[in-house]
Amino acid sequence: MRDGDMLTRLIVINVLVFVIVVFIKLFQFLLQRNFADQIIEWFTLPTFLPLLVLRPWSLLSYMFLHEAPFHLIFNMLWLYFGGLIFLNFFSERQLLGTYITGGLMGGLLYILSYNIFPVFEPVVASSTNRGASAAVMAIIIAAATYAPNFPVRLFFVLEIRLWVVAVISVLFDLASIERGNAGGHIAHLGGAIFGYLMAKSYNKGISLTQWVFDLSDVVLRIFKPKKLKKVYASxxxxxxxxxxxxxxxxxxxxxxxxxxxxxxxxxxxxxxxxxxxxxxxx
Known part of the structure; x- marks a missing residue:
């Protein structure tokens, strides 16, 4: 696989899912039927546990789902530039593993927070999350943890260190929790935590992303038809x-x-x- 292939695929998947969402909403408008929200809702991540049990796939699907164009554009720009930096130090497989596991970590922290803290009690039954932000944050923080002094040119003019970008991003999310979209910012922090742990573990020779590929191998073996043993008669x-x-x-x-x-x-x-x-x- 050439460098950047996995990064391109992740961006393409996010864009294709967005295009599908756009067409679903377009058909809703043309047919004057109210069905788009019900379809999309099945792929968003709920905090209400009985609902999560009914759609466990949402832990994966939510990190590829965007409804607002600017949300998609912002996340894909972050993913592109963060992914390019990440690939200076890690492999394509680790990029995918960090995206998936960082997204899961962000989603789980989001669910846990909404079911623990009293401030979220009035909305826990109706809250949902979507977007690649937590997964992207994991990639950026992993790169910043592994190579904190990597130079980044901000707006193509100001050169700063990657650790500065990481610290500003985390502080921004911490400060924004009480100002709106608390669930989104909490999910970002979950992704950041995983990114940090991933890079630290990698330095010790431990892979926190290998489980993604081990699990996919198991699933493929389950659904792959067994080859019949060939017998050649004399x-x-x-x-x-x-x-x-x-x-x-x-x-x-x-x-x-x-x-x-x-x-x-x-x-x-x-x-x-x-x-x-x-x-x-x-």
């Missing part, structure tokens, strides 16, 4: 019989050959194998 097993073979032998041979084609030679009983051996010598 010339003696073909349906060419000697003049001495009677009709019942032919019928039995047909049954055994059918059994081999379905289940393999090892499925035959000892008696059936002996019968094949005897027919093969005729």
């Amino acid at each position: 010339k003696g097993y073909t349906k060419v019989y000697s003049k001495d073979a009677n009709l019942s032998d032919r019928q039995r041979l047909d049954q055994i050959l059918d059994k081999i084609s379905l289940s393999g030679y090892d499925s035959l009983s000892k008696e059936e194998k002996e019968f094949l051996f005897k027919i093969g010598k005729q």
Whole structure:
């Protein structure tokens, strides 16, 4: 995989999901039917636990879902520039693993906070979250933790260190929790926590993102159809019989050959194998 391929794919997936959302809302407008919100809601991340149990996939889907154009543009710009910096020190697989796990960490902290702190009690049953912000924050903080003095040119003019960008981002989210969109800022902090832990663990030779690929391998093995064992019959097993073979032998041979084609030679009983051996010598 060429450098940047995974970064491009993540951006493309986010954009495609946004385009789908746009078309859903467009059809709602044209058909004058109220169905868009109900469809989109199934992919947002709820804080109400009974609802989360009904749609567990939302822990993954929410981090690719945007409804507002500027929300998408801002997150994708952050993802692009943060991802390019990240790839200076980490692999494509680690980029994907950090995106997914950072998004999950952000989502879980968001859910936990809304179910613990009394201030969120009035809205816990109706609150939902969406967007790649937590996943992107994980990528940026991981890079800043691993290489804090990496130079970043702000607005193509002012050069600052990457750790400064990370600190400002975290402080901004902390200060913004009480000012609105508390759930979003809490999720960002969850992503930041994972990004920090990911980089620190990487320095110790520990991968916190490997589970993503281990799990995907397990899922692929479950749904991948098993290949039937090929059995190549010798010339003696073909349906060419000697003049001495009677009709019942032919019928039995047909049954055994059918059994081999379905289940393999090892499925035959000892008696059936002996019968094949005897027919093969005729």
